[in-house]
Amino acid sequence: MRQYSRRISPHFYEHEFACKCCGQIGDKKQLMILVARLEMLRSKFNKPVKVISGYRCSNHNNKVGGAPKSQHLLTQAADIMVDGLSPQKIAKLAHGIFNGIGVYDSFTHVDTRARRASWDGTTKKDKKDVSDKKDTKPSAEGSLPEVKESIKDTKDTKEERKTSRSTKVSGKASKKEKG
Numbered sequence: 001m002r003q004y005s006r007r008i009s010p011h012f013y014e015h016e017f018a019c020k021c022c023g024q025i026g027d028k029k030q031l032m033i034l035v036a037r038l039e040m041l042r043s044k045f046n047k048p049v050k051v052i053s054g055y056r057c058s059n060h061n062n063k064v065g066g067a068p069k070s071q072h073l074l075t076q077a078a079d080i081m082v083d084g085l086s087p088q089k090i091a092k093l094a095h096g097i098f099n100g101i102g103v104y105d106s107f108t109h110v111d112t113r114a115r116r117a118s119w120d121g122t123t124k125k126d127k128k129d130v131s132d133k134k135d136t137k138p139s140a141e142g143s144l145p146e147v148k149e150s151i152k153d154t155k156d157t158k159e160e161r162k163t164s165r166s167t168k169v170s171g172k173a174s175k176k177e178k179g
Contacts, residue, residue: 009035011042017054017078021063026055026075033112034076037097041110044093045082052107053079071100077111079104091118 006014012035018025025031034054042049056064056072071077077100082090090108091101100111104121 008032009039011039011048012051016051017075019055019057019060020053021060022057024055024057026073028075030075030112031055034078037110037112038078038080040097041090041094045085045090047082047084050081050083051078052081053077071111071113076113077109079107079109081107087122 008014008031014025014031017031017034031054038049038051053064053072054077055075056066056070058073060066061070061073066072080090081087087103087106087108091103094101094108094110098110098112099116100109100113101118102109102121103119105123109121
């Protein structure tokens with residue numbers, strides 16, 4: 001296994017993100033995007049961020065039971081820990097920096113996917129929602145009816161705005177619409 005010891009940011013080294021079975025680091029450009037965001041997250045804690053898992057080759061991903069389309073395969077994910085902070089606390093502080101956030105019993109998954117997704121992978125019975133309450137976008141883990149309803153609501157809102165604008169433009173806006 002090839003070991004990387006080159007510093008790639010003020011607080012991270014290449015070897016921290018290398019695949020555990022083959023030592024590869026994946027896409028270097030994606031790795032640098034991930035590391036830049038981990039540096040931002042680290043500045044919120046002012047404590048070291050320990051990378052448990054970074055890039056995974058497909059063999060290693062299969063071995064550990066990773067999702068078939070795991071962000072780890074794309075060099076866009078890291079499973080992390082911070083001494084003295086719960087995975088839930090890390091997840092809360094990661095919102096706004098990372099789009100994909102998953103909470104597990106002993107670590108937090110963060111990734112740089114294009115769309116927001118959050119999930120609770122803990123084994124505890126009383127699972128708590130880890131999503132940012134300000135984020136009204138549906139999570140990727142939401143059920144299809146919830147996503148369809150959210151899309152419908154968005155379309156309804158757009159239609160209401162169009163109707164409201166056309167009424168105001170024609171000068172026939174009621175007191176309720178003006179107020």
